[in-house]
Amino acid sequence: MSTVNEVEKTEAAAEASAAPVMNCAVQKAIKTWADFQVDKMCGKCHPCMMGSFEVLNILGRLEGGASSDADIRRLEIITAEMLLGSRCKKGKDVAQTLDEILKKNRDELVEHFEKGRCVHLECKPLIRYEIDADKCTMCGECLLACKFAAIAGQKRSLYASGYMPFRIRQARCTKCDACREICPEGAVTIISGGARN
Numbered sequence: 001m002s003t004v005n006e007v008e009k010t011e012a013a014a015e016a017s018a019a020p021v022m023n024c025a026v027q028k029a030i031k032t033w034a035d036f037q038v039d040k041m042c043g044k045c046h047p048c049m050m051g052s053f054e055v056l057n058i059l060g061r062l063e064g065g066a067s068s069d070a071d072i073r074r075l076e077i078i079t080a081e082m083l084l085g086s087r088c089k090k091g092k093d094v095a096q097t098l099d100e101i102l103k104k105n106r107d108e109l110v111e112h113f114e115k116g117r118c119v120h121l122e123c124k125p126l127i128r129y130e131i132d133a134d135k136c137t138m139c140g141e142c143l144l145a146c147k148f149a150a151i152a153g154q155k156r157s158l159y160a161s162g163y164m165p166f167r168i169r170q171a172r173c174t175k176c177d178a179c180r181e182i183c184p185e186g187a188v189t190i191i192s193g194g195a196r197n
């Protein structure tokens with residue numbers, strides 16, 4: 001019989017394997033900061049306390065392509081101050097991780113606001129889902145999978161013609177990825193450019 005620890009480890013491993021692989025530097029920074037903020041802010045150190053809200057805002061702007069060099073500079077200042085002024089290991093560790101992300105991926109971060117592009121297609125405001133009509137067989141699987149009624153189209157049936165082709169209604173799409181996961185033809189694609197309503 002499995003012990004509680006073994007069960008917890010198995011569940012954690014299953015969760016980890018189910019988690020999407022993250023390649024985008026902005027998404028890595030957001031995840032790093034979100035993990036840090038899971039615990040209540042203790043407020044003992046000035047840089048961490050004052051910088052937390054600012055970091056969240058900056059990362060949000062980066063994700064949406066509405067950031068600037070000044071924002072990156074602000075992040076650098078906050079992480080440098082946290083590295084110096086944090087009393088706990090967690091505060092220093094998160095600052096160290098953010099600092100490394102900034103140093104190693106500057107070009108990629110800048111591309112988000114200069115070109116409005118997430119090279120890894122992971123920042124939702126900068127991508128959109130589309131259906132490739134050449135690959136779509138009109139099976140209707142995506143229609144059933146979408147919880148947001150964001151797909152329009154008619155399932156193909158034998159001996160009938162004049163179908164409405166499958167397409168994504170961008171205004172409704174939450175970019176949840178369910179349609180892409182279920183499509184047997186690989187006809188749902190993610191492209192750069194944000195939603196076109």
Ligand code: SF4
Binds near residue numbers: 042088090
């Ligand atoms: S760095 Fe650590 S000790 Fe300081 S405010 Fe943040 S969480 Fe608290």
Ligand code: SF4
Binds near residue numbers: 141142
């Ligand atoms: S699941 Fe794929 S092949 Fe089927 S209708 Fe949707 S896009 Fe087309």
Ligand code: SF4
Binds near residue numbers: 150
């Ligand atoms: S990404 Fe999600 S919300 Fe958007 S069309 Fe596909 S299933 Fe619907």
